Amino acid sequence: EVQLVESGGGPVQPGGSLRLSCAASGFNFSPYCLAWFRQAPGKEREGIGTIDGRNSPFYSDSVKGRFTISKDNANNTLYLQMNNLQPGDSGMYYCAAHPWGGAYCIIGATFNYWGQGTQVTVSS
Numbered sequence: 001e002v003q004l005v006e007s008g009g010g011p012v013q014p015g016g017s018l019r020l021s022c023a024a025s026g027f028n029f030s031p032y033c034l035a036w037f038r039q040a041p042g043k044e045r046e047g048i049g050t051i052d053g054r055n056s057p058f059y060s061d062s063v064k065g066r067f068t069i070s071k072d073n074a075n076n077t078l079y080l081q082m083n084n085l086q087p088g089d090s091g092m093y094y095c096a097a098h099p100w101g102g103a104y105c106i107i108g109a110t111f112n113y114w115g116q117g118t119q120v121t122v123s124s
Contacts, residue, residue, distance in 0.1 A: 002026035004095050009118030022078035022095030030073040032097045033105035036080045040091035047107030053100045085122045092117040
């Protein structure tokens with residue numbers, strides 16, 4: 001069974017850092033397009049960034065320079081390093097995946113596999 005499980009969320013002070021993990025099982029995600037999304041209370045889901053099968057990341061403008069997406073293919077694990085966190089970064093963070101054909105790996109793509117999310121709360 002294909003599963004994605006996020007972990008690493010929690011409370012953090014403004015300016016702090018967190019490293020989220022997304023453990024995949026049931027498939028080898030090396031040829032997949034992988035992504036991180038987040039959703040704040042009362043707001044629509046927002047794309048954070050993607051990383052493709054060639055290990056090439058793409059970030060939304062809102063997090064560029066603060067967040068870093070990486071992955072460990074050998075362990076089927078996706079990471080999101082978040083630095084200089086602000087209250088506006090609070091929300092539920094999700095990882096997602098879809099088979100990658102070698103071209104498009106973008107936030108606007110249809111992701112057919114999703115994790116259940118991990119909560120990030122930035123406050124003092």
